[in-house]
Amino acid sequence: MYILKAEHSFDSAHFLANYKGKCSNIHGHRWRVEIEVQSESLINGGQLDGMVIDFGDLKKDVREIVDYYDHALIIQENTMRKETLQCLSQDGFRILEVKFRPTAENFSFFFFNYMKEKGYNVKRATVYETPTNSSTYEECEVK
Numbered sequence: 834m835y836i837l838k839a840e841h842s843f844d845s846a847h848f849l850a851n852y853k854g855k856c857s858n859i860h861g862h863r864w865r866v867e868i869e870v871q872s873e874s875l876i877n878g879g880q881l882d883g884m885v886i887d888f889g890d891l892k893k894d895v896r897e898i899v900d901y902y903d904h905a906l907i908i909q910e911n912t913m914r915k916e917t918l919q920c921l922s923q924d925g926f927r928i929l930e931v932k933f934r935p936t937a938e939n940f941s942f943f944f945f946n947y948m949k950e951k952g953y954n955v956k957r958a959t960v961y962e963t964p965t966n967s968s969t970y971e972e973c974e975v976k
């Protein structure tokens with residue numbers, strides 16, 4: 834089995850609603866996203882001979898989705914007053930509302946499924962919230 838990995842990072846702020854502790858405050862992370870795709874075979878012939886996929890293509894797709902989350906305040910839906918959100922938006926801040934609690938776990942699940950829906954045979958997606966804390970999502974084979 835061949836496993837290829839592409840990684841990219843985004844710098845953004847978030848907070849965890851209904852969390853007792855410092856992470857309930859708005860704070861930032863450099864989130865590092867690693868996507869691994871797998872294949873049992875290689876392409877035979879042509880420009881892609883000996884490859885699973887061109888790294889350039891994989892990297893482009895990883896960057897595209899990861900860059901979308903860069904330099905934003907990521908907020909779980911319905912966890913901030915509408916008036917506050919409106920003021921922040923009106924003042925030009927980039928707010929991204931997500932349907933999930935913005936944890937490393939939920940982001941790893943989200944990026945895994947995004948790449949899967951793009952057609953990749955995704956092995957696993959790992960999201961580092963800090964250099965030492967990460968979550969990996971992968972699907973177990975059903976026997």
Ligand SMILES: Nc1nc2c(c(=O)[nH]1)N=C([C@H](O)[C@H](O)COP(=O)(O)OP(=O)(O)OP(=O)(O)O)CN2
Pocket residue numbers: 849856860935936937938962963966
């Ligand atoms: N299982 C998870 N636990 C926590 C998550 C998460 O996504 N999944 N997220 C947080 C917070 O976002 C927090 O920013 C991370 O906290 P922490 O590990 O404390 O990170 P620090 O770098 O600030 O740690 P220090 O050791 O205090 O410097 C919390 N938990």
Ligand SMILES: [Zn+2]
Pocket residue numbers: 847856860861862962
């Ligand atoms: Zn955090």
